[in-house]
Amino acid sequence: MIRKYTFGTPIPTDAVVLSLPAETDPVPFFTLSQSGKQMTLTRKLSPEDCLFGLGESVRGINKRGFLYRSWNSDVFNHTESTESLYSSHNFLVFFGPESCFGIYLDDPGRITWDLGYTQTDTAVITSENGDLDLYVLEEDSLTELARAFRRLTGRSYLPPRWAFGYIQSRWGYASEQEVRTVAGEHRKHGIPLDGVCLDIDYMDNFKNFTWRKDAFPDLNRFSADMKKEHIRLIPIIDAGIKEEPGYAPYDSGKAGGFFCKKEDGTDFTAAVWPGVCCFPDFMREDARRWFGSLYTPLLEAGVEGFWNDMNEPALFYTEERVQEAFRRAEELCGGNVDYEAMWGLKNAFNGIENNPEDYRSFFHSADGQPVRHDKVHNLYGASMTRATAEAFRRFDPDKRFLLFSRSSFIGAHRNGGIWQGDNFSWWSHLKMALQMLPNLNLCGFLFSGCDLGGFGCNVTEDLLARFLQLGVFMPLMRNHSALHTREQEIYRFSSLDIMRDTVRVRYALLPFLYSEFMKAALTNGMYFRPLAFDYPEDRRAVHTEDQIMLGEGCMIAPVLEQNAVGRHVYLPEDMLMIRFRSPEDYDLIPLDRGDHWIDLSLREFPLFVKKDHPVLLCPGGESTELLDDHIFTAVCRTDREVTYDLYRDDGSDPDPVLSQHLTKAVLPADAACSSAVPGVAISSLVL
Ligand code: MIG
Numbered sequence: 001m002i003r004k005y006t007f008g009t010p011i012p013t014d015a016v017v018l019s020l021p022a023e024t025d026p027v028p029f030f031t032l033s034q035s036g037k038q039m040t041l042t043r044k045l046s047p048e049d050c051l052f053g054l055g056e057s058v059r060g061i062n063k064r065g066f067l068y069r070s071w072n073s074d075v076f077n078h079t080e081s082t083e084s085l086y087s088s089h090n091f092l093v094f095f096g097p098e099s100c101f102g103i104y105l106d107d108p109g110r111i112t113w114d115l116g117y118t119q120t121d122t123a124v125i126t127s128e129n130g131d132l133d134l135y136v137l138e139e140d141s142l143t144e145l146a147r148a149f150r151r152l153t154g155r156s157y158l159p160p161r162w163a164f165g166y167i168q169s170r171w172g173y174a175s176e177q178e179v180r181t182v183a184g185e186h187r188k189h190g191i192p193l194d195g196v197c198l199d200i201d202y203m204d205n206f207k208n209f210t211w212r213k214d215a216f217p218d219l220n221r222f223s224a225d226m227k228k229e230h231i232r233l234i235p236i237i238d239a240g241i242k243e244e245p246g247y248a249p250y251d252s253g254k255a256g257g258f259f260c261k262k263e264d265g266t267d268f269t270a271a272v273w274p275g276v277c278c279f280p281d282f283m284r285e286d287a288r289r290w291f292g293s294l295y296t297p298l299l300e301a302g303v304e305g306f307w308n309d310m311n312e313p314a315l316f317y318t319e320e321r322v323q324e325a326f327r328r329a330e331e332l333c334g335g336n337v338d339y340e341a342m343w344g345l346k347n348a349f350n351g352i353e354n355n356p357e358d359y360r361s362f363f364h365s366a367d368g369q370p371v372r373h374d375k376v377h378n379l380y381g382a383s384m385t386r387a388t389a390e391a392f393r394r395f396d397p398d399k400r401f402l403l404f405s406r407s408s409f410i411g412a413h414r415n416g417g418i419w420q421g422d423n424f425s426w427w428s429h430l431k432m433a434l435q436m437l438p439n440l441n442l443c444g445f446l447f448s449g450c451d452l453g454g455f456g457c458n459v460t461e462d463l464l465a466r467f468l469q470l471g472v473f474m475p476l477m478r479n480h481s482a483l484h485t486r487e488q489e490i491y492r493f494s495s496l497d498i499m500r501d502t503v504r505v506r507y508a509l510l511p512f513l514y515s516e517f518m519k520a521a522l523t524n525g526m527y528f529r530p531l532a533f534d535y536p537e538d539r540r541a542v543h544t545e546d547q548i549m550l551g552e553g554c555m556i557a558p559v560l561e562q563n564a565v566g567r568h569v570y571l572p573e574d575m576l577m578i579r580f581r582s583p584e585d586y587d588l589i590p591l592d593r594g595d596h597w598i599d600l601s602l603r604e605f606p607l608f609v610k611k612d613h614p615v616l617l618c619p620g621g622e623s624t625e626l627l628d629d630h631i632f633t634a635v636c637r638t639d640r641e642v643t644y645d646l647y648r649d650d651g652s653d654p655d656p657v658l659s660q661h662l663t664k665a666v667l668p669a670d671a672a673c674s675s676a677v678p679g680v681a682i683s684s685l686v687l
Pocket of ligand 1: 482
């Protein structure tokens with residue numbers, strides 16, 4: 001059951017697809033209070049209550065015990081104490097012995113989620129805007145809650161199948177030659193590869209929709225050449241448009257009046273990579289159409305995937321903030337500087353970035369009405385994603401394109417995926433990536449992943465290997481790193497054979513993982529989910545923080561610690577462990593419900609599978625287009641005949657019908673009897 005409550009005058013966000021009448025009775029489950037415009041919901045928590053949701057945020061799968069703020073932020077160097085990340089996903093589920101409900105705040109402004117932070121037994125949620133639609137969802141199970149939420153907000157984005165391949169990326173690839181070398185090294189070393197991201201270095205002075213003619217002389221030809229090798233180029237696009245008369249996107253944006261305005265009606269400007277930029281008003285349909293049309297030449301050149309960045313929007317500085325800082329410096333210059341003045345000065349300079357004052361100083365136009373940016377701040381990235389997705393649909397309505405964004409809001413899950421932003425090459429960020437995945441899924445973002453190996457600082461070989469082992473199961477499997485950090489391509493390391501075999505396992509599993517993903521997406525299900533979904537009665541499972549469920553019958557439990565030679569795993573039921581070393585070399589070990597120590601050397605990683613749930617492995621290949629998805633080895637812990645519905649399609653249909661793409665894989669009963677591992681069926685199938 002979904003109930004809607006309206007407060008004040010909400011600004012349309014495009015987050016919800018279901019139109020419901022607003023209720024007039026009091027909001028259930030919460031005490032509501034209002035002070036000024038601000039609206040606060042309060043609820044006492046029982047000791048066993050878990051809170052799931054909030055998508056992209058730090059800390060555990062269970063969000064209880066910390067304070068989070070919905071305020072999309074460019075937070076390079078985020079840690080466990082960072083309250084806001086790049087996206088705001090305002091859906092939170094309360095799950096406990098007496099509760100199973102969710103709330104969604106359709107509110108693009110600042111929201112505070114004090115989830116047992118100020119008082120451990122109380123959740124206090126505050127909307128600063130006070131203008132919002134509040135949805136209360138109530139169902140019998142977590143699975144049904146997730147489904148209801150997707151019914152409310154729409155089907156998750158479907159990427160093309162090639163996007164499930166391995167993608168190599170690095171900030172700093174500066175020429176066609178360099179990209180060719182990177183791709184060539186993967187091929188030479190037998191590391192499967194489907195895409196290479198082009199970061200801002202491909203652009204002419206970081207200007208969107210341009211490219212450096214010296215370094216990338218002919219992007220059309222380059223893209224076509226790479227595609228012959230079954231490798232796609234995936235260029236980055238940033239939110240800001242450089243303010244530069246004569247630069248076509250600026251000229252057309254200016255002529256159309258498509259940029260965000262200051263109160264006096266002039267264009268708001270702030271510096272980002274290209275220098276001083278204007279910011280498209282993505283809330284306007286005509287501005288989205290204009291911005292989207294700028295992708296067309298690249299689409300015509302054969303590009304089939306993009307990543308959208310800096311769309312919180314990140315602001316390096318505005319003229320006003322810089323002047324202010326200089327004024328303070330001048331005041332102090334030559335004077336007697338005490339420590340307070342000095343800190344004030346430091347803060348004035350540090351604060352020129354992403355300054356709250358700047359976010360209050362410009363306006364959007366929503367249905368012709370001016371709306372101050374801070375009221376709708378968290379919508380910006382999602383509206384950019386929308387502009388891009390709408391452009392794809394106009395360009396070719398019969399095709400799926402790859403798109404992932406840094407900033408997002410619920411609603412954007414229909415138009416693209418996201419990556420988790422600028423993580424670091426830290427073991428703690430490996431764990432954070434795992435913990436974020438089920439909550440992203442709960443908020444609709446099935447297609448997601450983190451920068452494998454970590455973006456900031458220098459990776460170590462073992463950390464990259466362990467990141468990749470988690471990456472095998474992430475829909476977006478991308479290795480990405482920052483300029484000036486240690487080079488992080490697999491082939492640079494002495495244990496390259498280990499990592500190559502890990503990526504090869506991804507490709508062997510790819511038809512199966514793709515099938516699991518598509519089935520989840522097309523049934524409003526969860527590709528990743530907390531264990532609580534499957535084992536709501538099992539207290540241990542409900543509170544598990546380092547293992548997650550995958551697809552219909554799998555569970556993953558990656559190694560998350562340096563120098564570990566294994567880990568403890570809790571099995572809520574009897575399962576089969578597949579311990580991979582390569583697609584050809586793995587152990588099949590039936591394990592009983594309970595606690596287990598699992599040996600996992602650096603080259604090993606496990607997949608756990610429920611009884612009677614087959615896993616299918618294909619022979620693999622160096623790209624998704626070269627995979628043979630007709631010959632499989634199926635493995636399953638069972639003592640009877642079992643079947644699996646394998647989802648297969650052309651990888652490109654934007655609106656596939658689930659039932660039309662299912663092939664039944666049957667593992668005969670005698671496969672179990674005659675197997676080398678008692679109780680485990682191993683079958684070769686041609687489908
Ligand atoms: O201010 O384009 O998160 O993935 O490599 C940094 C350069 C801008 C931030 C993105 C990162 C990307 C980088 N960008």
